[in-house]
Amino acid sequence: MTIRVRIAPSPTGSPHVGTAYMGLFNLAFARHHNGLFVLRVEDTDQGRSRPEYESGIFRALQWMGIQWDEGPDIGGPFGPYRQSERTVIYREHIRILIDKGKAYRCFCTADRLAEMRKLQHQNKLPEGYDGRCRNLSEAEIENHLQNNDPFVIRLRVPDEGTCVINDRLRSEIRYEYNQIDDQILMKSDGYPTYHLANVIDDHLMRITHVIRGEEWVPSTPKHVLLYQSFGWEIPEFIHLPLLLNPDGSKLSKRKNPTSIDYYRDAGFLPEALLNYLGLMSYSRPDQEEKFTLDDFVSDFDIDRVSLGGSIFDLKKLRWLNARYLRENYTPDQLWLKFTGWRINPEFLSRMIPMMQNRLHTLGDFIPACSFLLATDVSYDTALLTGHDKDPGEIAEMLQTVIFQLETLTDWIPGNLQTALELVAAFWELPIRDVTSVLFVAISGMTVAPPLYESMALLGRDMTRRRIMDSIDRLGSVGRKKMKKLEERWDMWNSVRHQTNGEGNQP
Ligand code: GLU
Numbered sequence: 001m002t003i004r005v006r007i008a009p010s011p012t013g014s015p016h017v018g019t020a021y022m023g024l025f026n027l028a029f030a031r032h033h034n035g036l037f038v039l040r041v042e043d044t045d046q047g048r049s050r051p052e053y054e055s056g057i058f059r060a061l062q063w064m065g066i067q068w069d070e071g072p073d074i075g076g077p078f079g080p081y082r083q084s085e086r087t088v089i090y091r092e093h094i095r096i097l098i099d100k101g102k103a104y105r106c107f108c109t110a111d112r113l114a115e116m117r118k119l120q121h122q123n124k125l126p127e128g129y130d131g132r133c134r135n136l137s138e139a140e141i142e143n144h145l146q147n148n149d150p151f152v153i154r155l156r157v158p159d160e161g162t163c164v165i166n167d168r169l170r171s172e173i174r175y176e177y178n179q180i181d182d183q184i185l186m187k188s189d190g191y192p193t194y195h196l197a198n199v200i201d202d203h204l205m206r207i208t209h210v211i212r213g214e215e216w217v218p219s220t221p222k223h224v225l226l227y228q229s230f231g232w233e234i235p236e237f238i239h240l241p242l243l244l245n246p247d248g249s250k251l252s253k254r255k256n257p258t259s260i261d262y263y264r265d266a267g268f269l270p271e272a273l274l275n276y277l278g279l280m281s282y283s284r285p286d287q288e289e290k291f292t293l294d295d296f297v298s299d300f301d302i303d304r305v306s307l308g309g310s311i312f313d314l315k316k317l318r319w320l321n322a323r324y325l326r327e328n329y330t331p332d333q334l335w336l337k338f339t340g341w342r343i344n345p346e347f348l349s350r351m352i353p354m355m356q357n358r359l360h361t362l363g364d365f366i367p368a369c370s371f372l373l374a375t376d377v378s379y380d381t382a383l384l385t386g387h388d389k390d391p392g393e394i395a396e397m398l399q400t401v402i403f404q405l406e407t408l409t410d411w412i413p414g415n416l417q418t419a420l421e422l423v424a425a426f427w428e429l430p431i432r433d434v435t436s437v438l439f440v441a442i443s444g445m446t447v448a449p450p451l452y453e454s455m456a457l458l459g460r461d462m463t464r465r466r467i468m469d470s471i472d473r474l475g476s477v478g479r480k481k482m483k484k485l486e487e488r489w490d491m492w493n494s495v496r497h498q499t500n501g502e503g504n505q506p
Contacts, residue, residue, distance in 0.1 A: 003035025005209050007068075008198065010042045011053035014259035014461060015060035017312065018213060018243055018251065021277045023066040025240060026211050028278075028293075028300040030069075038205055039071035041082040042198065044191050049084070050409065060260035064270045065293055070205075078205040083197045090192040093200050093230070094153055094185060102229035103185055105151040106133040107144045128181035129154065153186040155195075155222060155229075163221035168238045169305055175221040183222050195219060199226040202235060211238045211302070215250075238302060241281045244309045251312050253464070262461035263317075266375045267341055271328075272321040280310035290323055342373050350457055354449040369449055372458055377444030377466065381473045384440050394437055395474040396485055397427055398467050401438065403489050405467075411460045413452035420452075426492055441470035 005026040009019045023039075030037035039061075043049035058073060070076025080086055097103035106129070108116075113129075120127050134156065136144075144151065158177040165173040185196040192200075202210060217239050227234045243251040251258060257266075263273050271292070278296045279289060283306075285299055329337065338344075351369050359365060371377050385394050404419040420438065424431040439448050442455060442463060455463045471477065477485065 001208065002206075003030060003033040003208050004038060004206050005030050005035065005211055006038035006040050006202070006205065006207050008040045008042045008201075008212075009057050010045060010048075011050060011057060012045060012048040013053060014261055015053075015057045016258050017260055017263070017273075017277065018258070019057060020061060020064055020066060020260055020274070021243060021280055022212060022240065023061055023064075023068075024274060024277050024293075024296075025282075025302070025305075027066055027068075028297045029209065029211060029302055031297040032300040035208075036069045038076070038078075038207070039068035039081065040201055040205065041072050041084075042194065043082060043084045044194065044197055046084075046189075046191060052409075054082075056261070060264070063264060064260065064274045066274070081205075083192070083201065086197070086201070087191065089204070090186070090197055090200060091190065094192070094196065097155075097185070097226075097229055098153065100229065101156065103153050103155055104134055104136070105141060105144070106154045106182075106184075107136075107149050107151045108132060126179075131182060134182070150188040152184045152188050154182040155185050155225065157182050157222075157225060163224055165217075165220050165224060165237060167217070167220075168236055168302065169307060170239070173217060173220070177221075177225075180221055180225075185226075195222050195226065199223050199230075203227070203230070203232045207235050209236045209238060211240065214239045214242050238305075240305060241307050241309045243280060243312045246311055246313055248309070248311070254468075256312060256314065257461060257465050259461040261459065262465055265342075265459045265462045266465070268317065268321050269324050269337065272324045273317065275324075276317045276320050279316075280312065281305050281307070290320065290327075347457075351449070354453045354457075358449070369454075371443040371445070371448070372454065376469065377442075379440060379444035383446060384437055384470055384474060386436070391474040392477075392481075395471045395477050396481065397423065397429075397434065398437065398441065398471050398474075399477050399482070399485060400426055400489055401434070402464065402467055402471075403486070405460070405464065408460075411456060413450075413456045416452040416455050422496075426489065437470075438467075441467050 007019060007022045007026050009016075027037050029035070039058075041054055041057075043054065054072075058071075061067075068074070070078065070081060072079070072081040075081075094103060098105070108129075112132075116130055116132075117127065119125075120130075133154075157180045161177045163175045163177060163180070165175070167173055183195055184193050186192050201207075220237060220239075224234060245251055245255040247255070249255070253259070257263070260273070264270070274293060275291060275296075278284075278291065282304060284291060284296070285301075285304070288295075325334065325337075342348075351365075351372060355365055355369060358368065381391075385391050400423050401420065404423055405416075408415050408419060420434050421431055424434045427434070435451050436446070438455075439451055440446060442448070442451065442458065448454060458466070
């Protein structure tokens, strides 16, 4: 039997280090066992999936040296490898489940479900679908269909019994079926949910081992039930521990950069980042901490994964990156690394138009825009408050900048300008009061090249990191304040949208 594994990222944002972590372990498992490694794009969330996020994931993984054997870009015998191109397959399969009585149409309206939830809440009953449409008669179903009533398709989860999951790294995981909701498998728009598409594809793509993050453990009983309902063999499940922030919480971009693009733009070497991810939850038999992908693959043993989570520690990554810079390159070779990064005519020439009118000598150029070529910037925190404003207020203002920047799909100067104008309007401040703080956060200086162009060139993830860093310097925004701020921000935006009839994008 050929071992076949996969990663199945959803293209809904910047390429995440967690995707590379899963990619590395799947790749190593496949290569070590002479198997194949598939990349499948799970883009069934139509509202959030975007083609540029997909290409961003491909680019980032390839930059790190994670290469798949089958995928949407290179094809393969079990394609298409993009779920949005497989809807016919899901419809055919959902029919099988309906015919077998393993799934059923649910015609409950959103209002009815809201009412049901309210009552469950009031009466302190367990939450979840109450099964009203579970046993509709043929005639009732026919009637609804005749009326063109919209419906979803739900999984018929047994009322009793236990689902036992055998995870290779853990002892048996048991779930009582009566604790599991009748999961929606197909939405009213005919699109499958994650659970349905994931199981059908893993089966049809002949995946033998599902190696994925621990956050999917609670979904697994639904998957097991689906395999059983179809009468398919269940792949082996291997749930890897999550990447964690240094404080032990799940790695999140609130506390740590999570985008692979950040590490690229900040000047980390792809091989160091890949190596670092190979230390997450894993130690090689010789305990060596610096290794190549080939080394990692050659003695890879999935049973050496230790549970309990792995702290993604930027300090340690910097230490490892420094070792690569020191030990792996002659100065000439290192020069090539610089030119492959940002010190090249293409990048530098984009800085010139921003600077031209400000130069007295050619020698003014690099000092004035060195912040675009720096991992971090250092400055006196008092510059952020202009020495007299309240640090907490400035931190909250910067936080709303983050909120607004997150809604931007195109990272271009015009959109960045509109974003900061909106933030200024929210706080009822002149735009200068926002931009002057941003100048400092981004460049560490009070006078800098044009702000929007600088942010555009610095890049989304580096910009975010600098703003987050400036918020931290100001003492960060506490949990409660953050919640209130989010509410105020959302409220203000919904009023703005209603009055302007605007879309969400500036
Ligand atoms: N689409 C899921 C994700 O975004 C895949 C989870 C899985 O591997 O089953 O990670």
